[in-house]
Amino acid sequence: MTSIADELGSVFDVIRQPVWAVDADHSVRYANPAAAEALGHGRPSDLLGMDGCPAEVPGMDGRPADVPGTDRRPSGPPGTDRRPSGPPGTDGGPATASGQPETAGRTGPASGRGALTRVDGSLLPVEWTRVPLSRPGGDAVLYAFVPLAGSARAGRGVPDDGPFPLLAHRQVERQHRYARTLQHTVQERLVRALLGLGLARQELGPAPARVIDLLHDVVRDTEAALAGVREVTDALSPGALRAGGLPAALAALAGRCPVPMTVSGSLSGRLPRLVESHLYLLVAEAVERAVENGGADRVRVTADLGASLVVTVVDDGAPPAGASDLAALAALTERAASLDGTLRVRHTPGAGTTVTAVVPL
DSSP: OOOHHHHHHHHHTTOSSOEEEEOTTSBEEEEOHHHHHHTTOSSGGGGTTSBOSOBOOTTTTSOOTTOTTSOOOOOSSTTSSOOOSSSTTSSSOOBOTTSOBOOTTOOSOEEEEEEEEOTTSOEEEEEEEEEEEOOTTOOEEEEEEEEOHHHHHHHTTOOOOOOOOSHHHHHHHHHHHHHHHIIIIIHHHHHHHHHHHHHHHHHHOSOOHHHHHHHHHHHHHHHHHHHHHHHHHHHHSOHHHHHHHHHHHHHHHHHHOSSOEEEEOSOOSOOOHHHHHHHHHHHHHHHHIIIIITOOSOEEEEEEESSEEEEEEEEOSOOOOHHHHHHHHHHHHHHHHTTTOEEEEEEETTTEEEEEEEEEO
């Protein structure tokens, strides 16, 4: 008999959305690497055996803390305050988005908001979707989580955006909305589809090779679609930027850069969201110009915070030339100006091009 991990691992180990499965006692029996990373654990096995029900956080759904019937579980580490046994969603299971606990007779997917506890004891606000799993060894439940960037951001003291009433900022806000739609709707539905396909593959058992091949092709195409959605979501509003600010987003950009890229500087904390978004896009566009137009073999990015924020992109490529380069630099200048900042471009023969943005804060 296959375990929950065997059934789900082939589908969800590669998914970047936090996912885990719990048994009838709410104990985590499978967790994917994304879940371990989101909660600060070194490996998924660290989560096994913990209490897998997300804690209810008073006020997340607009309800006061003393509403009868809502989950008031302490916010200690998962597994420290176990609920009574029984199928998840009964006898004090997590509340739905409307604030009412799930009833015992409900068998379809359910969703709501709550919090997971990181390894350092801090809370990670999430939206969760719960899907029942019927399996030979007993019922189980799969949870898929979407971290709530806005709630986490508010809890970590991210500065307010301030008055930036420009068209460029409205465009950034639209990009955030599009990214949220892709993340909270399209990605979640694709994850559910992968779950259903994985379970269908297990339920089929012995089947004609043609059927197995068709199912394999559908799983592969769905995984490719999910990867494409994530790529577009990150282009609109990178997850690393939402979760960790500009330093984290630049580090992630360096990991995806087709040439060696280093990131350094004194900036370590959060900035207003619009500032972070514009500066990330400025750096990403400057790196793209350096690699694609300038033929750079190496890029160095620094972000130093003093009286102003100074972001520098240095490459070893050819000097800016031609209509494509002029258009790219004009876009960078406009983006810096939208933050009341300035942009300077300097090329040194034999050394490369330096793009410097100075933004007052």
